[in-house]
Amino acid sequence: MNDLDELVAQAGRDFAAAAAPAALEDAKARFLGKSGQLTELLKGMAALPHEEKKTRGAEINQAKQAIEAALAARRQALADAELEAQLKAEALDVTLPGRQRGAGGLHPVSRTLERMEGIFGSMGFEVADGPEIETDWMSFTALNNPENHPARSMQDTFYVDMKDAEGRWYNLRPHTSPMQVRYARAHAAKYAAELAAGQAMPEIRVIAPGRTYRVDSDATHSPMFHQCEGLWIGANVSFKDLKSVLTDFFRRFFESDDLVLRFRPSFFPFTEPSAEVDIAFESGPLKGKWLEVGGCGQVHPNVVRNFGLDAEQWIGFAFGLGPDRLTMLRYGVNDLRQFYDGDLRFLSQFR
Ligand code: PHE
Numbered sequence: 001m002n003d004l005d006e007l008v009a010q011a012g013r014d015f016a017a018a019a020a021p022a023a024l025e026d027a028k029a030r031f032l033g034k035s036g037q038l039t040e041l042l043k044g045m046a047a048l049p050h051e052e053k054k055t056r057g058a059e060i061n062q063a064k065q066a067i068e069a070a071l072a073a074r075r076q077a078l079a080d081a082e083l084e085a086q087l088k089a090e091a092l093d094v095t096l097p098g099r100q101r102g103a104g105g106l107h108p109v110s111r112t113l114e115r116m117e118g119i120f121g122s123m124g125f126e127v128a129d130g131p132e133i134e135t136d137w138m139s140f141t142a143l144n145n146p147e148n149h150p151a152r153s154m155q156d157t158f159y160v161d162m163k164d165a166e167g168r169w170y171n172l173r174p175h176t177s178p179m180q181v182r183y184a185r186a187h188a189a190k191y192a193a194e195l196a197a198g199q200a201m202p203e204i205r206v207i208a209p210g211r212t213y214r215v216d217s218d219a220t221h222s223p224m225f226h227q228c229e230g231l232w233i234g235a236n237v238s239f240k241d242l243k244s245v246l247t248d249f250f251r252r253f254f255e256s257d258d259l260v261l262r263f264r265p266s267f268f269p270f271t272e273p274s275a276e277v278d279i280a281f282e283s284g285p286l287k288g289k290w291l292e293v294g295g296c297g298q299v300h301p302n303v304v305r306n307f308g309l310d311a312e313q314w315i316g317f318a319f320g321l322g323p324d325r326l327t328m329l330r331y332g333v334n335d336l337r338q339f340y341d342g343d344l345r346f347l348s349q350f351r
Contacts, residue, residue: 018078111327144269159171188307246319254330275296297318
C-alpha cells in the first residue's frame with residue numbers, strides 16, 4: 001500500500017469515526033484543509049522533477065477525489081441518521097384512540113335557574129344578582145329581624161370573622177332575601193323622583209336567584225344551596241297576585257296543569273302574613289304528596305321602610321323558592337348531595 005492509499009484509508013476511518021457533522025468537518029480539515037495532509041502533499045510537488053510531477057499529480061488528485069467522495073458519503077449518512085432520529089422522536093401513532101374534547105353541559109341546578117329566569121322573565125320579572133358575603137344588617141336587621149331576636153336562629157348562619165366600616169359582622173347569606181333590600185334601596189331614589197314628577201306609581205318586580213349558605217348537611221340539605229328570591233310590590237299588589245304568579249310558575253316549571261298549591265300559615269319576620277308554599281300533583285309518580293317548595297308572604301311594613309320606600313304606598317309580596325329542591329323533583333333525584341359531589345357519571349346525565 002503506498003502513502004496515498006494509506007491516506008485515503010485513514011480518511012475513511014476518521015470520517016466513519018465522526019459521529020456528528022461538527023466532528024466530520026474537523027476530520028475533513030485534517031485532510032483537505034489549508035494545512036491538511038493532502039494539501040501538504042500537493043505543496044510538496046513543487047520540489048519534484050518535471051517528469052514525476054505528472055504521475056504524482058494524477059495520483060494525488062485521485063486520492064483527493066476518493067477522500068472527497070468518502071466525505072460526501074459520510075455527510076449524507078449523518079444527515080440521514082439525523083432525519084431518521086427526528087422522525088422517530090416525533091412519530092405519531094395514528095392508531096391511538098385520539099384525545100377527545102368531552103362535550104360539557106350545564107349543571108342541572110343551573111338549568112333550573114335558567115328555567116326559572118325564563119318563566120319569571122315572561123311574567124315581567126327582572127333578574128338581579130348580589131353578593132354572597134353579606135352584612136348582618138342586610139341578612140337580618142333590615143329584614144325586620146332585630147339583633148338578639150330568637151328568629152335569627154331559624155337559620156344556622158355561617159358568620160365571617162370580618163366587620164364592615166360600621167362595625168357590622170359579615171355572614172355568608174343564609175337566604176336571598178337581602179336582595180329584596182339591596183334591589184329596592186338601589187332604586188328607591190329613582191322611584192321617588194318619578195313620583196315627584198307626577199308619573200304613575202312605579203312597581204318592583206324582580207327575582208334574585210343565587211347561592212346561599214347554612215350550617216346544614218344531609219340528604220336534603222347542603223351547606224351551600226340555592227334560593228330564588230322574588231319581590232313584587234307597588235300600588236296594590238295582593239296575595240291574590242302572589243297566588244296566581246306562583247301557580248302559573250309551578251305549572252309551567254313542571255309542565256303540568258294537574259298541579260295545585262297550598263299556602264300553609266307560617267312565620268317569617270319580614271312578611272306578615274307569612275306562608276309556606278306546598279305543591280301537589282294530581283297525577284303522575286308524585287300524585288297526592290304535598291311537597292314544600294318555598295316560603296312567602298306580604299312584605300312587612302318595617303321592611304318596606306328599610307327599602308327606603310313609603311310603607312303606606314308600597315304594598316306587595318315576597319317569596320323564596322328552593323331551586324335545588326325543584327331540580328330534585330323535576331329529575332327524580334333523591335339525594336341533594338349528588339349535585340355537589342362533582343361526579344361526572346351523575347352530572348353528565350343532564351347534558
Ligand atoms: N327567606 C326565607 C327563607 O329562607 C324564605 C322567604 C322569602 C319567605 C321571602 C318569605 C318571603 O326561609
